[in-house]
Amino acid sequence: MPKITNFKCYLLLFLLSAVLSGAAFAQNPLVRDQFTADPSAMVVGDRVYVYPSHDIYCAENNGRENWFCMQDYHVFSSENLTEWTDHGTILHQEDVPWGNSTANSMWAPDCIERNGKYYFYFPDHGKETSVNGKGFTIGVAVADHPEGPFVPEPQPIKGVKGIDPNVFIDDDGQAYLYWSQEHIYGAKLKENMLELAGDPVILKELPQEGLKEGPYMFEKDGAYYLTYPHVANKTERLEYAVGKSPLGPFDFNGVIMDESPTGCWTNHHSIIQFKGQHYLFYHHNDYSPGFDKNRSIRADSLFFEDDGSIRKVDPTLRGIGVTQMTDHIQMDRYSALSKEGASIAFLDNKKPFKGWMVELENGAWVKYNRISFHQKPQTVSIRIMASKAGTLALYSGNERGPLLAKVRVSGGDHWEIIQKVITDSISGIHDIVLVNENGGKVAVDWVKFE
Numbered sequence: 001m002p003k004i005t006n007f008k009c010y011l012l013l014f015l016l017s018a019v020l021s022g023a024a025f026a027q028n029p030l031v032r033d034q035f036t037a038d039p040s041a042m043v044v045g046d047r048v049y050v051y052p053s054h055d056i057y058c059a060e061n062n063g064r065e066n067w068f069c070m071q072d073y074h075v076f077s078s079e080n081l082t083e084w085t086d087h088g089t090i091l092h093q094e095d096v097p098w099g100n101s102t103a104n105s106m107w108a109p110d111c112i113e114r115n116g117k118y119y120f121y122f123p124d125h126g127k128e129t130s131v132n133g134k135g136f137t138i139g140v141a142v143a144d145h146p147e148g149p150f151v152p153e154p155q156p157i158k159g160v161k162g163i164d165p166n167v168f169i170d171d172d173g174q175a176y177l178y179w180s181q182e183h184i185y186g187a188k189l190k191e192n193m194l195e196l197a198g199d200p201v202i203l204k205e206l207p208q209e210g211l212k213e214g215p216y217m218f219e220k221d222g223a224y225y226l227t228y229p230h231v232a233n234k235t236e237r238l239e240y241a242v243g244k245s246p247l248g249p250f251d252f253n254g255v256i257m258d259e260s261p262t263g264c265w266t267n268h269h270s271i272i273q274f275k276g277q278h279y280l281f282y283h284h285n286d287y288s289p290g291f292d293k294n295r296s297i298r299a300d301s302l303f304f305e306d307d308g309s310i311r312k313v314d315p316t317l318r319g320i321g322v323t324q325m326t327d328h329i330q331m332d333r334y335s336a337l338s339k340e341g342a343s344i345a346f347l348d349n350k351k352p353f354k355g356w357m358v359e360l361e362n363g364a365w366v367k368y369n370r371i372s373f374h375q376k377p378q379t380v381s382i383r384i385m386a387s388k389a390g391t392l393a394l395y396s397g398n399e400r401g402p403l404l405a406k407v408r409v410s411g412g413d414h415w416e417i418i419q420k421v422i423t424d425s426i427s428g429i430h431d432i433v434l435v436n437e438n439g440g441k442v443a444v445d446w447v448k449f450e
C-alpha cells in the first residue's frame with residue numbers, strides 16, 4: 001500500500017473541503033462553474049463577500065428570446081481574493097412573498113450591514129405586473145450573517161420603481177438608497193433600512209444622452225463618488241461623477257472602465273477598499289462570448305490619482321490576489337503575453353467552463369505574476385500539448401531568469417503532464433515566465449509547483 005505522507009493528507013483534506021464548500025480558484029473570471037453578473041462586493045471583517053446576479057440560459061424567457069434570465073442569488077466570499085467560496089442560494093424568486101415567482105427577473109442586487117443585520121436589496125417584478133414591462137420594484141431580505149439565511153420582507157419598498165439598488169451609509173449614520181429607471185434616483189432611508197425617509201430625487205447632473213443604470217456610491221476623503229454604467233457610444237462603460245453630499249449635486253469626472261473588449265453590452269460594478277487596496281468588481285461575458293446575457297464577474301485593482309480622480313482600469317485576465325504555488329496556475333490568465341505568437345483559446349469550445357489554454361508559437365512567452373512560494377518547491381508540473389518535440393524554459397522574474405526548469409515536450413498533439421526538478425531555489429512572492437524556446441506550437445493549460 002502506498003505510504004500517505006502528512007503533506008499528502010493535508011492536501012487531500014484541503015481539496016476535499018474545497019470541493020465540499022464549493023471553493024473556486026480565482027483570477028478572472030472569479031466564478032468558474034456558473035454565470036454571474038452585477039457583482040456587489042462588501043467587506044466584513046477579514047473577508048470580502050460578493051453578491052452577484054445569477055444568469056442562466058432560458059431559450060425563451062417569458063416570451064422574450066435571448067433575454068436575461070435570473071431566478072436566484074448566490075453569495076461568494078474570500079479572505080485572500082484568490083479562493084472564493086460559494087455559500088449557495090441565498091434567495092430564490094419563489095421565496096419572495098410579493099414577487100412574481102416565474103418572472104426570472106432577479107436582477108442586480110446589493111447588500112449592506114447595519115447594527116449587526118445584513119440587508120439584501122434586490123429587484124423583482126410584483127405578482128401583478130407584466131414581466132416584460134417596467135414593473136420592477138425593489139425588495140429587501142434581512143439576515144443575521146452575510147451568507148444568510150435571508151428572510152424577505154412581506155412587501156417591497158414603498159415609493160420605489162426600478163432596478164439596480166445600491167445602499168450607502170454616510171459617516172453620520174444616514175442611509176441612502178440609489179436605483180435606476182431611465183434616470184438614476186436617490187433617496188434617504190429610514191433607520192430601519194426598509195422604508196424611504198423622503199421623496200426620491202433624480203440625480204440629474206449626469207450625462208443626459210444614453211442609458212445610465214447600476215449606480216454605486218462610495219465616499220473617500222470627504223468626496224462622494226457616484227459611479228454608474230452609461231452608454232456613451234455603443235455599449236455600457238463605467239463612469240463617475242463627484243459631489244460634496246450623497247445626493248449631489250455631482251460633476252461628471254471621467255471614465256472608470258471603457259466599453260467591454262469582449263462585446264458585452266452591459267457592465268455593472270462595485271468598488272471596495274480591502275486591506276489598504278481599492279478593487280473594482282465588474283463583469284464581462286468570458287464564458288459566453290456569443291451571448292452577452294450570460295456573464296461572468298471579475299475584479300481588478302483600482303487606483304486614485306493625488307487629486308482624487310480615478311485612474312482608468314484596464315480589464316485583465318490575471319485579476320487580483322496572490323496565487324499559491326501548489327494551485328493549478330492558469331497561465332492563460334496571464335499578467336503579460338508576448339506581442340507575437342501567443343493567443344488564448346477555450347480548452348473545449350463546447351464546454352467553456354473547462355477553462356482556457358495559452359497557445360505559444362516558437363519564441364513566444366507568457367508571464368503570470370504574484371505567486372506565493374510558501375515552501376521551497378522541488379518540482380514543477382506543466383500540463384501541455386505540443387505539435388512536435390521541443391523545449392520550453394521556465395524562469396522566475398522575467399524571461400532572462402533565473403531559470404527554474406527546462407521542460408522537454410515530446411509532441412504528438414496530446415495533453416501530457418510533465419514534471420521536472422527545479423534547478424534554482426525560490427521562496428517568497430515571484431512572477432514566472434514560460435518561453436517556448438524551440439519546436440512547434442504548444443498549448444499550456446496550467447503550471448504547478450510541489
Ligand code: FUB
Binds near residue numbers: 267
Ligand atoms: O443584470 C441585469 C441588468 O443588466 C442589470 O440590472 C443591469 O445593471 C445590467 O447589468
